[in-house]
Amino acid sequence: MKKTILTLLAAIIIIPFGALLLDNSITDSQLHILKVVALTYVGTALLSFGISEVSKNYSQVDKLWSIIPLVYIWIMAYMADWQPRAMLMAGVATIWGIRLTYNFHRRGGYSLRFWEGEEDYRWEVLRKNPLLKNKTIWTLFNFFFISLYQHGLLMLITLPMIAVIGSDTTALGMADIAVALLFVGLVIYETVADQQQWVFQNEKHRLRNEGLPLNEKYARGFLAEGLWKLSRHPNYFAEQSIWVVFYAFSVIATGSWFNWTICGAILLILLFQGSANFSEGITAEKYPAYKAYQKRVPKFLPFIKLPSILGGSRIAKANS
Secondary structure, rough: OHHHHHHHHHHHHHHHHHHHOOOOOOOOHHHHEEEEHHHHHHHHHHHHHHHHHHOOOOOOOHHHHHOOOHHHHHHHHHOOOOOOOHHHHHHHHHHHHHHHHHHHHHHOOOOOOOOOOOOOHHHHHHHOOOOOOOOHHHHHHHHOOOOHHHHHHHHHHHOHHHHHHOOOOOOOOOHHHHHHHHHHHHHHHHHHHHHHHHHHHHHHHHHHHOOOOOHHHHHHHOOOOOHHOOOOHHHHHHHHHHHHHHHHHHHHHHHOOOOHHHHHHHHHHHHHHHHHHHHHHHHHHHHHOHHHHHHHHOOOOOOOOOOOOOOOOHHHHHOO
């Protein structure tokens, strides 16, 4: 657990600065836009931290996960005078945001008392971790990781739009349309995965609540059919891919495969590695058949098994 936290915190410092050193092509106008977005980020992160500390609900960032990136993106689109490529990026990102916001809403994530609503079960598990049991340590973790880190990441994944703004590029073309269609296709893929999980969990809980017998599918406890037969986290696979594809707009705009705004996509992949490892440690404890499922089915990429970047087995052990 300690290694995972330190890796993620170090990455958010090293990767952006390293990318800037390798590609220092940011212009004064882009820097001005970045400053406006960064100020918005700082204010939002501090607000989330304050609300979470008062309410003791540590899913304040989760509530904004699909909303605050759209704020950044539309700020940038406005400051870019509604450039066509920026507008296309804002449009597809809005489709992503509306869909994900709805999915979080139907799970009970929002409440009229905005500081309430569902809290991610993993925060409760983390609060019991020996490393984080101390109140002061947990407050620092909330400030630096839950609030600053995660909000920083949500800002960074939107920054390919800055690379697009003011670049000497060709006009909006078929490559942009192809990337936009791929982006929307991944949103659809994620929607199907979330819907399959939603149907499965609702039916499992209905059967249990009504005292009805569970067949093998539901007695197993976790979903292993549909897209979940191809990878253990098809929704996570889509979410990571969505922001890699978003970065591809900047590749088209700049004519270069590498620019400093790639750091958001890289950091998101690292975060999902750690998040998936942590979740799987909990699930494997709860459901005995899950370990066999892990051996049989790839984590993210359908049909392709890759080694974990952050060491899943060690994280699972840390949570036991």
